[in-house]
Amino acid sequence: MIDQLFQFLISGITVGSVYALVGLGFTIIYNASDVVNFAQGEFVMIGAMSAIFLYGAGVPYVLALVAAVLITMVVGMLLEKLAIEPAKNASVVTTIIITIGASIFLRGAALLIWGKDIYGLPPFTKDVPISIGNATLLPQNLYVMGGTALSVLLVRYFFDRTMTGKAILACSCNRKAAALVGINVNRMLLIAYGVSALLGAVAGILVTPITYTSYDSGVMLGLKGFCAAILGGMGSSMGAVAGGLLLGVIESLGAGIISSGYKDAIAFIVILGVLFFKPGGLLGQADSERV
Amino acid sequence: MRLAGLYMLAALFVLLGLIFPDSYYVTVVGVTVCTNAVLAISLNLLMGYAGQISLGHAAFFGLGAYASAILTTRYGLNPWLAMLAGLGISGTVAFVLARPILKLKGHYLAMATLGMGIIIHIFFVQADWLTGGPDGLSGIPEISIAGWPINTDLRWYWVFGTLMLFSTWVSLNIVDSRPGRALAAVHGSEVAAQMTGVDTASVKAQIFVVSALLASVAGSLFAHQQAFVSPESFSFFFSIELVTMVVLGGLASTFGALFGAVLLSILPEFLLVFEDFEVLIYGAILMIIMIFLPDGLFVSGSRFVTQLLRKRDAGR
């Protein structure tokens, strides 16, 4: 029984790491531009698919991964430049529809380029299972967890220690004030979207060797990443990470113990619970209106 | 005259049915247009007037459809009673969820309605002992109205069209009345609405239920018309399509919602030509219209025409 639980925990943390990275990307964009990016999941898909196809076309493995991440970053920045910036004064509903439109567009592009098939990527190192008690772990699971941890730390460093990172945070606190002290707000937003897309792509290449990918695998990931961000408290980056991991584990345990058919429903039931009883999430605060 | 638009719409609808009774485009596509119109109009009451974004409207459409499907095929219930039961179910779900969900705003509300829609959809897929699972339920019996069996495309056209005209009428009525103004007030400034004595939570809940009921009726009729239901028709993607219709036409406009429904029901017929590009173009259209014409095509269009007429009058 313990072994089973441990197995669920492993798969939970693995998929939770993806949710964490997606949720973190969400939060970066939300903090920088007040936009909820429904296309976040597509960054994961694009990163994974690009890597698969570059590698399949003969590009050396590591180069393919790096190139895939860069391509996704460009896509993210294009999204900001072409869809978000022109609509910067739009209402909440309008921006939600714009990002939904963007996610549909990206999915349509993926469908066009890569078709409907499911694809996989070879793992970073040989798939020799590691046994811990009666549970098995693949090296790729460790890469996912390690890669996620590393990414989170790097992002933390970026925002806490570098001028660019701090400038982006300034934009999210008060855009006018940031502009007044000479920060190029548009460029900062571009970078924020780029970083966010990068995180998505990293998640994609980390996890695809285990879960495979197809043109529409981004949809649920994006939604669950959003759930992770809400669970952790909208606007809190560490909250999104914690929320993602927690969500992954709850989902995995629920699927294993209760029913696997309703797996996807678990995340949304959790999130409804959070929204009904503690919309501020684990680490965030509730909103209030100034009258 | 307040109902001028409705009368013109009714005339157009009747004429099309009388002049082209055998045309695929009128009867079959017409039924799709009318179904989507009812859904868009009901969603518009919630999103456009009350300002409450809902990304889960397809769920109520599905609840009505599955209620009718299950009760008539598995339990042999009379279709009209099944529709009534469907109304009861949709209404109850909406009633129970209304207050906790509508306390939320903006992205949180979007997420809650999304979650609600997805959970209900997953239930349709997973509870195969009841719903037939991913393959759905077939063999849904036909319905008759006072002995008149609805078994041709044309007859379904008349039925759905009547529902569409009824929904338009109801929407126009609500908008021009005390509860309608209360809704618009909630949208304009919830705190000011409260200070004029509007119980905002109650008003929002009421419109949530009304929109769910309209969607449920459409769903029940849809089940009988298709003689088959499957979860695919009630997914999150369809909810997004409905939101697109409302927003494309223009929020807070009954005819805007209608316009959006017509446009998006006909669009796939055109996009079929583009085959693989279909999804891509759909996404592109959404983005472009929302970026450049956020008030929607119908509302922006009418405003443009009104201004042109005003300039012409001023120039005289």
Next chain:
Amino acid sequence: MQGGDNMALLTVTGLEKRFGGVTAIAGLDFQVEPEIVFAIIGPNGAGKTTLFNLLTSIYEPTAGTVTFDGHELTRLKPYQIARLGVTRTFQNLQVFLNMTVIENVMVGCHLRSRCGIVEAALRLPSVLREEKKVREMAMEALEFCGLEDIANRDASSLPYGMLKKLEVARALAAKPRMLLMDEPAAGLNDTETMVMSNLIRDIRGSGITVLLVEHNMGLVMEVSDRVLVLNYGELLSQGTPQEVQCDPRVIAAYLGE
């Protein structure tokens, strides 16, 4: 000095509001008699709008009670307080910009009409009768405020001064017993301020008690029957305009000793 003979319309006892470590309102006690203009003044940040928000249940007090016409307000929701006959205008305008002028005021008549959603959806005869009545009531309120000529204009097309008047018309349409006005003269020029001043007098004349938060001292002195001075959330002074004007503590607070 409190009016001992008149039953106070509004009684505030021990009202307190803390936001985390900040005490916005500290142990406030005062009474408002019916059919007067009662002004609340004080330097910026003194807590005036917070007080209004407490009175209308937009904020929940940390301690204390508010009694209006015998009813305890602190447990009620804002719309229930409106039902008791209290309406307000807002410092940062909360006009319904998505409606026309008269529609805004017709919402103000919400409590004087009854049509529900089912009757409205089916356009029963009662709805038609009521719509006519509500329109008339709204026009009455617009006329009182001098806005009858622009009844069908979009609220979003109105200049600031008219929006301020529109909020007043909307609040009056409910025929309240007490009207809370939050800085009605803010942003108005001299002419507009004079018009507002006359309007406030007319409102009192029609039997409505006015609770006024205002920075414009000229307006306050002209129009008020009683003045209460707030400073750092505490009651600094209370009395007639003349008494308060001469109170050395008030002078010190405003000029900053």
